[in-house]
Amino acid sequence: MTDTTAPVIIAIDRRVTLKWLMGALAVGQLAACGDGAKGLSWPELEAISATGIGKDPNLTDPVVPWPLTLTAAQLETTAELADLILPGEGAIPAPSKVGVPAFINEWVSAPYPDQHSDRVLIVNGLAWLDEESKVRNGVPFIRAEASAQKAILDDIAFKDKVKAGLEKPAEFFGRMRSLTLGAFYTTREGWADIGYMGNTPGTGDYAGPTPEAAAHIKGVIEGMGLKYTPA
């Protein structure tokens, strides 16, 4: 029983507490027992005290008033993970191509309580991901093979199949998934992918359902033995 063979190199935010470091060191020890990185502690981080939006911001020319806090390494891992969560497909770009990692940075750096808890989860979660990858594959997450990356995700991404002891990483993954989807589907590219066609002013009466949409619902309603009333 010796120390872990892979050196522990983690980009540490200057606000990260000593407790966190000790947690990270403990990982190394646990890892050597073949126990993965599940012993990593998820310490609290100091709250961000930057200025928020305020009660009367300029709504037509918005600015994000707080400084961004993720390190370059954390952003890289975020991008890698976001692109695994929702990979690009054909003409649909991957999240990292439409600013999702930058948005997650904006999110975790915001001076509000909900975002603070996400920050704790995400900063620690990104560190866990690297540690876990180093333990399993000898390299940080972004340098692991796609199949090795997925092997880690398979242990934390499915509600009913979370590997015992990995509940916290699963929680982290759930938040990343939720943030990635939200961030992606609020872009124009995301709108095109999901089929949101609004935010487009029109003249005259509201057009209502297309003939195709109307025919479809008529079929559904009548198929259930109910009465269809055209819009």
Next chain:
Amino acid sequence: MAAWMLTKAGASVLMLEAGRDYNPDEAPMLNMAMDAPLRGINTPDKEFGFYDATVDGGWKMPGEPYTMAEGSEFMWWRSRMLGGRTNHWARNSFRMGEYDFKPKTRDGLGVDWPFEYKDIAPWYDRTEKLVGVYGSNDGLENHPNSGPGVLQTPPKFRVWETFLKAGGDAINVPVVAARRAVLTKKIDERSPCYWASGCGRGCSIGAAFQTTTSLIPWAKKTGKLTIATGAMVYEVLLDSSGKATGVRYIDKATGTHKEAKGRVVVLAASTGETARILLNSQVAGRSEGLANSSGQVGRNLMDTVGSSVSAYFPQLEGRPRYNEDGAMGLHAYIPFWDYKRIVSGEVDTPRGYHVEIGGSFGDPGMGVGGGLDGYGSSLRADVKRRYGARIGFTQRGEMIPNASSFCSIDTNTKDKFGIPVLKFNFAWADHELKQVKHFQNAMKELIDKLGGTLVSEPADPAKAISKGGEIIHEVGTARMGSDAKDSVTNQFGKTWDVDNLYITDGSVFASKAHKNPTITIMTLAMRSSDSIATRLRTGEL
């Protein structure tokens, strides 16, 4: 409304507004969530999202607290801007009906209003026509039709609304056109709705009714309206004969205390704030505040009963896409239908509710990933399959006034101006909890008929019910009545105690029907202002 009616009648009006001036062009119409901090989500600073029009307000305002009695929870939404909360209300505008004005006569609870529906019906017509309301006349029990030519044509139902209607028809639950203060045809300089951009952001084209694109500019045009913003009123001034001579306010820009004089004083600072001004006003020889010989000021605080359920409909999965933004609010709703079974005793709750519904293909927003699992291309497929297959049902119900729900002055707490703040007491009664149960059961039946599944089993009514004030329909703290002994004003909003002091906001409500209050606030304000104008003309005031 009062400013418009009175200036139109030739009177000079000074409007004192605690908030700042507001220009509807500030509304971020069509701006993408993506361009707002945090995709525009709710934050402690902007509690209804970045783009919500509220200025310097929300549930909490720095330096302007309110307090709650132990065991009470109450939420008070304020906005400090010209036009107040009309800049961002949802514009749902349902008329109160015959039963709603005579609740005590029907079931012995609460109090009756000092007039009947037929007395106010023509005023509703005038208000709806002036404001511009879309909807249809369905001739339903206690949901009165408007006069001929009053309503504007409602927008078409969207697919999911047609779907709900099919289910409702099968179990005798009506799904009919909603009524909203949104133009579908141009009137005066206001454009019709262009079917995009959430109305809560404010509507700079004037389609969604707000006083800053209508009543206030119209009143200004008469040349008779002076507006002072940043003027925080805290007291009504009386002369030795007991007549109101004006108000005292803090000019926020300079911090100085000022007085404004007038022949008539009209309070319309919102239900909570009007009660606060009355209770904070000093009257020589009396301790209960102003216009409060009945002891009813601050009492009878009511809000709408709120709760919600949400269901997933596999039948709507993957339905063909089209633009469902529409009027960015209700096209259809479920008015209360079960009056007969209340009378027969089969329903164990005395008053009704309506249901507001939502299920459009909208901007997916930050919640789009809720409840999803896994990752990769199957995740993408899940997101797309589920989009537009979930419908939310929101109860909006009647509350009966009760002795445990009121506001008073908290003598221990002052705001940053040194004005004593309001303290709220609030409690729901069994009536409201049973009503929540009725709603939950009725919606389950409807959802079931349409093959849907509840997203989660509704909580026990005591947990499922909204907090007091949360629905932002607070009314009743200076109720009108026919007897000076148990009401604050007469049916024209004139306080019984002070002949030239009027109230034209929701505080004068004698009951809180399930119908959202604002169209009735405006209708009463129009009727009361007409009465003031007549009394000014005849020299009575």
